[in-house]
Amino acid sequence: MKKMDEAVTFRRGLTLKNRIVMAPMTTKMSFYDGVVTQDELNYYSLRTGEVGAIITAAANVQEVGKGWEGELSAASDEMIPSLSRLASAIKRNGTKAILQIFHGGRMTNSKILRGEQPVAPSAIAAEREGAETPRELMEAEIPLLIEDYRQATVRAIKAGFDGVELHGANTYLIQQFFSPHSNRRSDQWGGSVEKRAHFIELLVDRVTGAVDEYAEKGFIVGYRFSPEEYEEPGIKMADTMYLVDLLANKPLDYLHISLNDYQRVSVSKAFQEKSMLAYVHEKIAGRVPLIGVGDVRTGKQAEEVLEEAELVAVGRALLIDPHWTKKVLSGKEDTIRTVLPFEDRDELLIQNGVWGFLQGMMPERLV
Template identity: 40%
Template sequence: MYMSLTDSLTFNNGATVTNRLVMPPMITFHANEDGTVSQTTLDYYGARSNVAGMIIVEACSVTETGKGVPFQIGVYDDKFIPGLKQLAQTLKKDGNKAIVQLQHAGRESGEAYKLFNEAHAPSAFDMEFLGYPVKELTNEQIESIIEDFGQATRRLMEAGFDGVEIHGANHYLLQQFFSEYSNRRTDNWGGSLEKRMKFPLAVVKEVCRVVEESGRKDFIIGYRISPEEIHEENFGYSYKESTQLIDAVLAYPLDYIHLSLMTQYDQKATNSDRTYSELFKEVIADRAKLIIVSNVFSQTDAEKALEYGDLVGIGRASLIDPEFGKKIIENRGDEIVSTLTQAQFDKAKWPPVLSQMYKSGNYPLPPMPGIETI
């Protein structure tokens, strides 16, 4: 069946988004130092309130000891709720769905290490690339973090958000538990594939429990996953394992699965002639929707990407042109700006730290077209 970018979409829980475009979560370093929502946060997201039908706020920390980067929004205390309410109102002012990505950075908790001289992971072993040691999480700490995901969800419902995305990708804590490279435990949380699934599934279960008890039947729950973890000699898992995880995740009432892809929306799996989209769609079936991302900069790109998923993420494109979705809806897709200029940069309201990191080449996303002109 033909789908248009301007078609609405209704999730299994009854929530409806007005179009098929999604602004995916991208760390942009805009909160205050204490994790509260800043004016920079409101300016950045306010400029993008109609960039897509659904906007996902990036990597908000569910616990202070799991903070990955500076200027990261916190959702681990009720003190954050007033600022989060402002953010939800800012994002939703044009009728779009506002989602928050829930994250614990695990071994990647560099900011937490600066604050507390500690970072935690499923297992402790020599990871020279980090530049600091990590400690193995105790069973008590693991159970506490699971509860933290649930409490963060409660706060976000109270703040007026439309949903949460559980961050199980990009080498953060949920992926670390699932990976046979980073999870070397021999207890109930590691070893076999089934045991390595236990932590991410426990987080999903807890988030779903909190939402169900709230009575918010239309509250959206998504799960983001990196479909493979294969880095030369370091093997974490292949798509054969990650599709099994998603099959297990979808035993719970989730609304979407979000594939984290770095090169192309039609990227093929390792040692396979099939795309990740095909492989995951086969497992997902009609149980949830699929968000596909990567290398979408124009209306034509987005239309092609929609052939691979139900919703299309416009990451770097949304950083360049905050009116990406609005222009398509108003039949002005040919006016989308896909390369940064100084004038467009001024309109885009980038947080200062994001600008510095992109210009220095230290940002983890692929290069930004036109960044050298800024």
């Protein structure tokens, strides 16, 4: 069995000292223009050094891709010094720094975009209260959008990151291209599952191509995806099996599933014999490492994830206890902090926006 403290080396040569990574988590702490703040650097400093890698909060690749206030930006060259400070804060004691790059697509609004209408594959609003109808991207805009992900990747290289993760999960723009709910296009970018995957294919080719051209050996590219949507029509496990197969044949360094519970079983009847994580791992069949995630609170749970994945991502447990990794790896699990008292928020550098988010996700652990 794979052990949590075993090193792992990716296709492009980067080695992580162990198999635990900090899951990407939005901090809502950046300045209005996406520049990293000192509080945010302190937040990462508090949590680095023990995990193999930290995947940062989502950073937008285009101004119109900004999803929320306090979000990081990788949308212009002016952001390179900010990104550079972030990479240095994370890269301590052997921990590697991976920048998650993102575009909100229809999951943002004109207030956050200072009056501009959000853009998406089609002019279809998300099924959530208050969702605005986005503007459909013109065909000619789509290659430019892919170019912006490529440029954000080059900025991450220049800033000293060890890799980028393409945020293709959690209903944001990349996923919106793959989803039959948000993508109703009838051109080369929409229609069949193959056409809905076309954006992702090209994006991955352009980004990995830029890395192979500009980066020194050791800079990695990962891809994160959500396995299913509840909307009708929506992404189902059968679509995900298609996408995972396609991605596993690309020169990516890892795939990263997005789940709130690593044991979650699909809603699709044909995929209910085991967890979605297990189905995805089986489909990949060793072609590329997989990161599993979802409500891991103990070492035993992390080891269970490693039965169906090569790495395990830990999110909320590291928000509550920044030294979760050291405690788990040294057998001191009884000292892990499991609840978060309101008055400890400042010490742990958890801001209002994230506290509000946690209230929705795990009210029983906030005291």
